[in-house]
Every structure is written in C-alpha cells, then in structure tokens.
Amino acid sequence: MIAVEVALSRVVADLVPTTGETVALSQSLHRVLAADCAARVSHPPLDVSSMDGYALRAADAPGPLTVLGEAAAGHPFEGVIASKQAIRIFTGAAIPAGADCVAMQEDCRRDDNLVSIDSPIAAGAHIRRAGMDFHHGQVLLKAGTLMGPRQIALAAAMNLPWLPVRRRPRVAIMSSGDEITMPGEPMRAGQLPSSNGPGLAALVQANGGEAVQLGIAADTRQSLAAMIAAARGCDLLVTSGGASVGDYDMVQDALTDHGLTLDFWKIAMRPGKPLMFGHLRHVPVLGLPGNPVAAMVCATVFLRPMLRCLLGLPPHNPLVSATLATEMPANDARQDYVRATLTRKPNGAIIAQPFGRQDSGALSGLAGADCLIVRAPHAQAVKAGDAVAILPLHGDC
Incomplete structure (x- = not known):
C-alpha cells in the first residue's frame, strides 16, 4: 500500500490541461479561462457624474448660475458650459464640456432657471474620471480564472461577448458487476440499483467536466472489453468495482488486455483501499472501489484534483x-x-x-x-x- 499523498502526486503528475475553446459570455459560468482577457473599453468610457445635482465650474460657485439644460445617463448635454452657467445632471451622465465639478442637488437651491450653491465645492468634486475602474487594453481576467457571477459581470463591463475557456474534460464512467442494475430497471434476487455511475457523473459535472456514462459492464471479459473500447476519445476513464483481486474482479485484467500500464492498486486509506491507477495508452485510468461510499470518497480525494488539473487549476483539496x-x-x-x-x-x-x-x-x-x-x-x-x-x-x- 502507498500513502494517500504519494498516490495523489502520481495521479496528477502527467495531466495536461485540455485545449481551449470559445464560448458566449452567457455560457461561461463555472468555466475556466484558457487565456488572459483584456478590456475592449475603458470604464467608465468618459467622465461621468457620481451624483444627481448640477454640473458647473467650481470657480463660479456659489452663483447664482443660469441652468441651460440637463444631462442624463445615455443622454449627454451637447453644448459647452460657460462662466456662470450650469446644467441639471443625473448620476451616470457624461460631464459636459466646460464643467469641472458636480454640486449635489441637496446642496443647491433652484429658482426657475437659476441655481445657487449653498456649500463650498472644489474642482473635480463628484466626478468619476474616464478609466477610473480600468482602461482599454488592461488585462483584468487572467488564464486560470474560474468564472463566477462576479467575474462574468466584469467581463461584460469589459465588453467581452465571447471568452476563451478550457474545454470540459470528457470523463468516461464505467460501472461493473452482475449485481447492479440501472436505477428503475427490474432487479433479480441479489441485485441492487447502481449508485456509483450517477453519483460519479454528477461529481464530474459539478467539477467542470463532461460525464460520458458507458453503463454497467457484466462480469465477463467480452462485456468489459466493449465498455473499455467505448471510452476512446475521452480524457479520463473512471471505473468502479472490480478493481480488487477476487475471482469476479476482472476490470484490472480486462484493462491489461487492452494495454493498461498499472501504476498502483492499493492505497493506505479508509474507505477505499482497493484503488487502481494507470494509463491505457495515453488515457489516465482511475479504478475506484465498488462500495458506494468508498467510491465517492475516493472520487473526492483523487478524481476532483485530477479534474482541476485538466482544467488548468491547482489540484488542491484544501483542508x-x-x-x-x-x-x-x-x-x-x-x-x-x-x-x-x-x-x-x-x-x-x-x-x-x-x-x-x-x-x-x-x-x-x-x-x-x-x-x-x-x-x-x-x-x-x-x-x-x-x-x-x-x-x-x-x-x-
């Protein structure tokens, strides 16, 4: 038997991240960036007001000032503010030419088309400068970023409708044993529903992979061989059951017939001692125990870090x-x-x-x-x- 830490280092040692693909921003949740992403715009793209109030020249305060018009977000004032003039402005609106500050509306008194400022104000007050958050061309999302709601919001503000992400690792999942059936199928005496296949598929999907359920292989070399052949083209093959040394535990032998290079098959852990790892030509093979809890615990300890590596993420299981x-x-x-x-x-x-x-x-x-x-x-x-x-x-x- 080998230690868990040694086994974990071996299962992730040769894993290479999957290739990249491009997906729509709306489809990027829980995907991992395959390349750095730079902003296509500055944010904000121009000077804007951070308050509702009046845009003016600070030197003209306290006024009174003539109100020429107004500016709202998306509807800028097209003219130029001259001395002793102001415009009504709303949060997010572009600062008009000639103005250098915004007086908050609660600090202003309006009388018809005249406005006076009741509090001292300095140039630059209540203005968000162009590029205050980020500039055009600035890299804000780096390769290896796991995209969540906040990162998607940032990508949208960067004006990125498409994102380069890692392809989801395709994980073939094969259960084995005459004693298990698919949930809902008729069961003979001594049989029980297979929980490993659905549970492992869900774990793969929850950790960024694409599960390819091959089904349940019978305890025959022919059935196992057919299932193993169906795993071609996947990034990883995961089996459950049949990894031990009993008379009916044939998975290891069947894989060996197809070219398996075995690394180890016993680990000093509980649950999950009979855990197998090797390579079927260039495809990593993780053989999990048949006991349901042991299979899922071993998948948490080993399969989850393997998926992270295939996605270009650190393979840690933080304690x-x-x-x-x-x-x-x-x-x-x-x-x-x-x-x-x-x-x-x-x-x-x-x-x-x-x-x-x-x-x-x-x-x-x-x-x-x-x-x-x-x-x-x-x-x-x-x-x-x-x-x-x-x-x-x-x-x-």
Missing part, C-alpha cells in the same frame, strides 16, 4: 480546521476519512460531529455529511474540544 464534538480513538496505519456534520457556535467556532456508523456502503450518511474528518495514519486518540483537519464537501460529492 480546514474544526473543533471535534466527541472523542475519537487512535488511528491505525491507514489514513481515515470520517463522515461528519458541521455546526457553527455563536462564537464562530466550527464543530465537527462524526457519525457513529462509518460503513462504506451507507450512502445515507455520506449524503447527510458536511465534511470528512481527515485522520493521518497512526494518529493519536483525540478528545472532544481538540482541533481536527476536515475536508469540506461543499455539496459536490
């Missing part, structure tokens, strides 16, 4: 600290991933409560978990109130 709600015994030689819930105390402390049942087939516990408490090999016993490392699940496992 944070929490306070343990109850004692836990000393750990054995395997790194343990313990399902737990989180609560926040009024003082801001985050409390992790491990579930009493940690069976690798209990999906209901994983679905209700907020995090995985990560316990290193041979970790000493811990008491309630001690700090522990947790891997937040954030709803994508």
Whole structure:
C-alpha cells in the first residue's frame, strides 16, 4: 500500500490541461479561462457624474448660475458650459464640456432657471474620471480564472461577448458487476440499483467536466472489453468495482488486455483501499472501489484534483480546521476519512460531529455529511474540544 499523498502526486503528475475553446459570455459560468482577457473599453468610457445635482465650474460657485439644460445617463448635454452657467445632471451622465465639478442637488437651491450653491465645492468634486475602474487594453481576467457571477459581470463591463475557456474534460464512467442494475430497471434476487455511475457523473459535472456514462459492464471479459473500447476519445476513464483481486474482479485484467500500464492498486486509506491507477495508452485510468461510499470518497480525494488539473487549476483539496464534538480513538496505519456534520457556535467556532456508523456502503450518511474528518495514519486518540483537519464537501460529492 502507498500513502494517500504519494498516490495523489502520481495521479496528477502527467495531466495536461485540455485545449481551449470559445464560448458566449452567457455560457461561461463555472468555466475556466484558457487565456488572459483584456478590456475592449475603458470604464467608465468618459467622465461621468457620481451624483444627481448640477454640473458647473467650481470657480463660479456659489452663483447664482443660469441652468441651460440637463444631462442624463445615455443622454449627454451637447453644448459647452460657460462662466456662470450650469446644467441639471443625473448620476451616470457624461460631464459636459466646460464643467469641472458636480454640486449635489441637496446642496443647491433652484429658482426657475437659476441655481445657487449653498456649500463650498472644489474642482473635480463628484466626478468619476474616464478609466477610473480600468482602461482599454488592461488585462483584468487572467488564464486560470474560474468564472463566477462576479467575474462574468466584469467581463461584460469589459465588453467581452465571447471568452476563451478550457474545454470540459470528457470523463468516461464505467460501472461493473452482475449485481447492479440501472436505477428503475427490474432487479433479480441479489441485485441492487447502481449508485456509483450517477453519483460519479454528477461529481464530474459539478467539477467542470463532461460525464460520458458507458453503463454497467457484466462480469465477463467480452462485456468489459466493449465498455473499455467505448471510452476512446475521452480524457479520463473512471471505473468502479472490480478493481480488487477476487475471482469476479476482472476490470484490472480486462484493462491489461487492452494495454493498461498499472501504476498502483492499493492505497493506505479508509474507505477505499482497493484503488487502481494507470494509463491505457495515453488515457489516465482511475479504478475506484465498488462500495458506494468508498467510491465517492475516493472520487473526492483523487478524481476532483485530477479534474482541476485538466482544467488548468491547482489540484488542491484544501483542508480546514474544526473543533471535534466527541472523542475519537487512535488511528491505525491507514489514513481515515470520517463522515461528519458541521455546526457553527455563536462564537464562530466550527464543530465537527462524526457519525457513529462509518460503513462504506451507507450512502445515507455520506449524503447527510458536511465534511470528512481527515485522520493521518497512526494518529493519536483525540478528545472532544481538540482541533481536527476536515475536508469540506461543499455539496459536490
């Protein structure tokens, strides 16, 4: 068995980001930029008012000044402000030629077409200068940026209708075993619905990939071979089940028949000891355990960082600290991933409560978990109130 950290370094070592493609701004949510993006306009594009009030020359205050007209956002005043003149102006409107400040309307007194300024005002007051936020040609969104709502809003302000992004990694997902069927299909005695395929596909999609569900391979070389052949053209092949050494665990042998170069297939972790990794020609292959919880935990620890690498992102699984709600015994030689819930105390402390049942087939516990408490090999016993490392699940496992 190899350590989790060693296994993780191997699975991401040779991954190369996918090629770029161009998508519409409206389709860029959760996509990763493949190139730097520069603004096509300055923002604001010209001097504009930051207040409702009157545009004038500061030297002419307090007035009275003759009001020549008005300017609103998108409707500029076309004339030139001369001495002792002003215009009514609204927030976002262009500053007219000749004016050098804006007096707020609450500091002004209007009498027919005359306005007087009640408070001192300086040149430049309440004017947003052209390019105050950013300038034409300025790079504001860099390659590797994960596009969220705020980044999309910025791209729109930069006048970018299209964005260069990484192609979504295509991940072929193959489940195996005569004991599983697709959800909703008739089941024979001893069969159960397959949860790994749908769960892994969802995790791939939640982490920026495109899931290609190959289906369920029967426990025969012929069925496995057909499924493996169907994975051609994908960036990554993920299997679940059949990675161990039992009489019916044929996945590793079938992959070897097709040219698999095996790197490892045992990891010192719980759940998930029988985890396989290798390359089928140039395609990475991640063989996950068949037990549903073990498959999803291993996917969180290994598949999620692999997807991040394929998207050009750092392959990190950030751990944070929490306070343990109850004692836990000393750990054995395997790194343990313990399902737990989180609560926040009024003082801001985050409390992790491990579930009493940690069976690798209990999906209901994983679905209700907020995090995985990560316990290193041979970790000493811990008491309630001690700090522990947790891997937040954030709803994508």
